[in-house]
Amino acid sequence: MLIDQTQIQARVEALGAQIAADYGANSDLLLVGVLKGCTMFMMDLARAIDLPLTFDFIAVASYGASTESSGVVRMIKDLETDLAGRHVLIVEDIIDSGLTLAYLRSQLLRRNPASLRICTLLNKPERRKADVPVDYLGFDIPNEFVVGYGLDYAERYRNLPYIGILKPEVYSQ
Ligand SMILES: O=P(O)(O)OC[C@H]1O[C@H](OP(=O)(O)OP(=O)(O)O)[C@H](O)[C@@H]1O
Ligand code: HPA
Numbered sequence: 805m806l807i808d809q810t811q812i813q814a815r816v817e818a819l820g821a822q823i824a825a826d827y828g829a830n831s832d833l834l835l836v837g838v839l840k841g842c843t844m845f846m847m848d849l850a851r852a853i854d855l856p857l858t859f860d861f862i863a864v865a866s867y868g869a870s871t872e873s874s875g876v877v878r879m880i881k882d883l884e885t886d887l888a889g890r891h892v893l894i895v896e897d898i899i900d901s902g903l904t905l906a907y908l909r910s911q912l913l914r915r916n917p918a919s920l921r922i923c924t925l926l927n928k929p930e931r932r933k934a935d936v937p938v939d940y941l942g943f944d945i946p947n948e949f950v951v952g953y954g955l956d957y958a959e960r961y962r963n964l965p966y967i968g969i970l971k972p973e974v975y976s977q
């Protein structure tokens with residue numbers, strides 16, 4: 805166990821309050837969740853932001869059944885919302901190499917949003933390959949492969965209610 809349910813809940817509440825204060829009631833905020841890792845965090849965060857808002861989802865993948873990024877980010881499902889003139893907040897579970905968000909940020913900026921910020925629950929600074937600006941951060945974590953609360957290894961463990969470090973023997977054989 806790295807981060808337990810109580811710690812997650814407290815941090816999500818604080819992030820939600822900070823986001824609500826920063827954007828304000830007239831921002832018509834659009835949360836963009838990056839599937840599938842974002843799911844648990846996005847649903848808890850959305851409930852912690854006391855503002856009128858909308859949400860949409862985009863799906864990308866680069867890890868597959870590995871603990872290392874393939875380096876190729878594939879778009880699997882695009883947004884349904886027109887971003888032009890919108891205040892957009894991307895919601896991610898984790899920034900590791902940064903490749904996913906660097907790709908998404910450049911793609912979404914081309915659609916002329918009024919603003920584009922990034923909120924991530926977890927950040928693994930030691931592994932960064934591509935620079936991305938992080939506006940809202942839950943926790944910095946060490947260089948370990950983590951699972952739970954939406955995060956997977958080969959699609960498993962997403963439903964754990966806490967964040968745990970995956971035992972290397974699970975992926976090293
Ligand atoms: O900073 P990076 O090294 O790019 O890693 C972070 C990304 O990798 C994971 O997604 P994944 O490709 O595993 O898809 P998933 O969300 O469906 O698990 C995670 O959910 C982030 O989106
Ligand atoms: O540590 C991680 N765990 C699960 N998925 C991930 N995608 C990037 N880093 C991770």
Ligand SMILES: [Mg+2]
Pocket residue numbers: 841867868955956957
């Ligand atoms: Mg994954």
